Amino acid sequence: MKVLVVLLLLCAGGAYSDMSQDCDMAAFYLELGCTPSAADNSTCPQAFTCPDLHPDPTMCYYRGVAYKGGATIPESLVRNPCSMYCSCSLRDVTPQFHCVAVDCPEFFNSDEKEQCIYTYQPMECCPTAKVCGKDAIANLSTCEVDGKVYLEGQTFKKSHKTCVCSAQWNGSTDNPADCREVNCGIEIHYQDKLMNRCAPVFVNARSCPFTFECQTPKSKIIRGLNVRAADSECVFGNMTLAIGDELVADEPCTICTCQVPPFVTCIKKTACDN
Template sequence: MKAVVSFVMLVLGSVSTDMAGECDMAGFYTELGCTPVPPEGGALCPDSFTCPDFQPDPTKCYYKGVAYDNGATLPQALISNPCSLACGCAVFNGEPSFSCAAVDCVEEFDNDMQQQCISTFELDSCCSTGSVCGKDAIAQLKTCEVDGKTYHEGETYQPKNTQKTCLCTADFNGTVSDTYCADINCGLEIHYQPDLHKNCAPVFVGSKRSCPIGFECQTTKTKVVRGLNIRNLTSQCTFGNMTMTIGDEVTVDDNCTKCTCSVPPFVTCVRKNSCDSTTL
């Protein structure tokens, strides 16, 4: 069985219920170094964020505010992502972006054995670092009961209302510990730098508290559909060279994707796994 690993960056952190796990777009903005605008009434979730200039010099790549020239390589220690290796800045047709070596995780079992094996991981590993096979051997592993699900020692899980990945260990005592957890970081500046520079909209599947699967960008067909700003907020979204207020939508070619100004400054797109051919 061959599994192509998506780019998920892991950075150690706490596992308590947090803004990134509770609030739409909070994880996205926090990763980009944006600052939340305090909501009125002491609410947990911000209505909008203030973001830095992602590309002060249009001829250079930027990562965490540091500029990289064409051909420069990102230090691996700064990336903190075992699935992103040998990432470097490349300028093609005047557009700077990072490119990284592809990482494929390959697990090879025959069909019979595959049903009797579990893959085991380390918290800082991209691919599985081992496997346990056979019902008797699996039965000897410690288990972790989290959010109504059972995980075996060496397996990973994401606690409810957090933006974190945790490792089930033999030390598990019923309480999720930050010792065995890491923040989920999507590698946005590395893998989507041109989209960020062009004020494109991240596309999420279902939840806006996960990593985006891609971006929607402005085209010659893009139109703004004015909506209702029920909260009467003044913050605005930017989509390409268009500006809109909260509640406005932008049209995209995919009928299964709806793009709305909901948590500025980025427009947010949500794609359904299934929908009819004409409406979301």
């Protein structure tokens, strides 16, 4: 029985990894601890079921655990080497996490005359070494990923993971020595937005949100056509949208629609008439 349970968990983990890469909003929801709604004939979930992300407005929450003002999330749970000492703040009565951002030294030494590249390790925020000189750089192994070539020690993103090119790279992102899961830090950076039921804004709905759209007096809904005839709804502030409804966003060039409930999905267009 134990073997069967382990196999089922492994299969689910693989399925969730593929879902994060292939399905809009999946990575966002899975990071928040949401689960796909009842299976249907679709390849990607049509909706998710999320836990109560903020049951107590006087506390901060991260991965289902409540934190009082001043309490710090253990580093092992943050899963982002560039964010450290993330602690709960109740300033202005709005719960938020504040983290110490890591400043890497190479950001301040970009004017070196010698030709160098910085090399990384998967679980480190800053470079761990530097390779200088044309001959030394030419001797480094290379990795070709999605048509682009990376040198040994350089980083790239693939399948919702951050990877480092290594001499052993075989194209798979499953080796923890080469890759780690991308953690968007949604609950850490947007605690107050989640509590107020704002909508995540993406450039690509399979990546991390870069901001949130929140309800204002100008917010209004344009009713659309629910071609899926689904009962699931999206919540935006105190407004409710059916699948196919569009939300008029305050931010220019941003299109917000109810696609994969319960959150409204907003996409920031890289180019538009405005």
